[in-house]
């Protein structure tokens with residue numbers, strides 16, 4: 476009996492078994508591949524390579540406004556403010572390889588205020604020099620494993636830096652990385668908005684406008700207001716470029732490529748001309764103004780210099796106002812007078828009603844003059860940026876405002892402020908009041 480067994484073992488499994496198992500294995504692989512292809516075909520988007528911004532998500536079919544592009548569960552998720560290091564060290568094989576395939580910049584940038592006291596670079600050093608030590612200290616790795624896995628973990632942390640998204644779920648404030656959602660590029664005229672589904676580590680991508688097949692699907696990376704009640708999308712091009720440096724790229728979206736910055740524009744001085752002159756945003760060191768869009772007037776260098784100096788002075792005052800707003804508790808101490816005063820200065824300085832500062836001040840004026848509690852009024856601006864555009868909103872305010880501010884309020888009342896750049900993305904706005 477034992478001899479028979481030994482003989483069987485030495486001669487190995489019969490060839491028929493090997494062939495059957497081999498065939499089954501190949502069949503399972505082929506089925507898996509077919510299933511993956513079917514799933515991909517059912518998706519409304521595909522991930523493709525681009526010439527200038529790595530991979531991108533592109534619509535495969537027409538997606539209606541408000542349509543769900545995808546719902547995805549995160550590959551890696553940690554509560555906000557908590558180090559991702561232990562989670563990185565405990566990833567499974569599949570999550571590891573998916574993460575490794577994501578975009579990974581050459582350098583991890585310096586500690587950031589958004590990360591608060593838990594800036595990653597405070598733990599691991601600017602270039603990962605303390606990473607090994609931290610992995611061992613927090614018990615994720617033995618000293619030997621630290622030697623082997625160091626470069627892998629360093630890569631994953633750079634992936635984390637470039638791709639992480641923060642949002643609220645049932646579990647609280649989370650920071651997550653996704654396999655597909657992390658492929659969305661940024662645009663200053665986004666057509667997709669990410670929304671938490673409420674489930675832990677889960678996000679949903681919704682189209683904010685109808686998207687035609689072949690068009691890139693983009694989100695807006697900065698989520699927070701830059702000034703109280705002023706979202707990133709309403710900022711001038713140069714300021715947006717500065718904010719985007721956090722992701723280490725120079726935005727090449729359609730809005731950033733336009734040579735004149737429509738959010739920094741002045742009224743045309745020609746009598747009766749309704750046009751405006753916008754600051755050129757083509758990277759010239761000294762700012763100049765493009766000719767008037769309506770009558771073609773070109774300003775002399777000295778006139779341009781004067782307008783730009785006035786703009787700089789008003790911007791300086793906007794920082795003081797922003798400080799006041801941050802300490803505002805309610806409607807009682809809302810600095811409406813300061814808002815009106817600055818509006819008046821902007822009008823006298825020749826700003827167009829489309830200038831970013833006018834848009835901001837007009838939103839503030841609408842909130843500050845509303846009879847509703849501050850959080851409700853500012854939420855109104857957040858939910859519906861149509862509020863400042865409702866006929867009559869500013870006309871009533873103009874009656875009590877200083878004469879110069881009154882002109883701007885009346886001008887704004889005749890216009891739909893949503894016609895301004897970035898406004899098509901209004902579903903992406905979260906103009907919340909941040910005390």
Ligand SMILES: C[S@@+](CC[C@H](N)C(=O)[O-])C[C@H]1O[C@@H](n2cnc3c(N)ncnc32)[C@H](O)[C@@H]1O
Pocket residue numbers: 527528529530531577578580637638657658659660661662722723724725726727728
């Ligand atoms: C979260 S990843 C987005 C997906 C990435 N393109 C990829 O290949 O996986 C962020 C990086 O994509 C690139 N990127 C995103 N939006 C861009 C834009 N509007 N212009 C240029 N580069 C962009 C930048 O390199 C940025 O750091």
